[in-house]
Amino acid sequence: MDRSDIQLILNHLNLSEDCVANIYHHGSWVYGTNKPNSDRDIFIITRSFYQNPLQFWTDFDYFHQHEVYKLLDKYDVCIYSIENFEILLENSYLMAVQCVFLPDEYKIKEDIDFRQIYLDKYYDILGLKRAAFYEMYRDIKLYNPKTNSDDPLHNSMPNEHRQSRRKHVLKNLFHGIRYLDFVDQLIQTKSIYDYKRVTYIFNQMKEILGDPGDQSSMKCVVEFVRAKSDEFKSRLDTLVPTDNITGTFEAQITFDCTQNPEQVIEKLKRACENTKYNLLLIQLDTKQGNKRLQQFMTSSFHCGEYPSIVQQIKEEAHQHFQEFNIIRIKIKSSTSNVCIPQKDIDMKLFWNK
Structure with missing residues (x-):
């Protein structure tokens, strides 16, 4: 300058x-x-x-x-x-x-x-990751897929205005990608050593949009950006894990007992004796004025780290209750576990998938 x-x-x-x-x-x-x-x-x-x-x-x-x-x-x-x-x-x-x-x-x-x-x-690597994810979240929200060629408001908009808005959205979408890259550099090197490292992505975005572009090509740009964003976020998740929770987890296993319910329940009671599995709930079908057992639930507690503990719990459940029809397995984290998101924004950015 x-x-x-x-x-x-x-x-x-x-x-x-x-x-x-x-x-x-x-x-x-x-x-x-x-x-x-x-x-x-x-x-x-x-x-x-x-x-x-x-x-x-x-x-x-x-x-x-x-x-x-x-x-x-x-x-x-x-x-x-x-x-x-x-x-x-x-x-x-x-x-x-x-x-x-x-x-x-x-x-x-x-x-x-x-x-x-x-x-x-x-310098705060979690703060940097939160900032980059939030920048991308905000920039994606600028694109409104409801505004399409069939929208009367869209059709009444001057062509110059539509082109200007597309350029504005294009620019901001690239801002999000660029900041994800900056944070990648900052976390790995405590520096931003290359401000042009992802400029080629902006050129690819412009090629996809075309000149002057339309709503269809803009949608293709957004899909491209979402894919690139996921790549960068995956790298940052590896560098700064934010979805690993360590501690105690409760597993609730629900069984189908509609066939021979009394027999199934007796078998479940025996299967749970002297184990970590506790019987919890009976769900009844009261239709036709005829109470009939439908479902039975067990509860158990496990120590480990999410997400790896999910597969462990599932394998244990299916092995221990292989003779039963498992309807679902629900896993709850204790509120005292390590790395539970403390902020609403972290829940939105790191867990809203």
């Missing part, structure tokens, strides 16, 4: 150079996805103590309200105080985290080494 524009930007914002600690140039010009007329994204970190507290979205402290100053017809500028910028780093806000690892040529001014501050105080 033209370094001489910096003073013009500061003048527009009524900022003196002395009160500015760091200036980062990030965005498409760094990722290699820019066009000659693309805007340039600027983060300015000030020494001011008077910036308002960050107002985060309600789900968890990540996305937040912030003002973007559009200056000189080519710059999108965000301003944060040192304190607020550190809060963003602490929350693994990836747009901020990526700035501290930028190549020197994109660090317009750097009085404070936030990179070292981040690594010493705020």
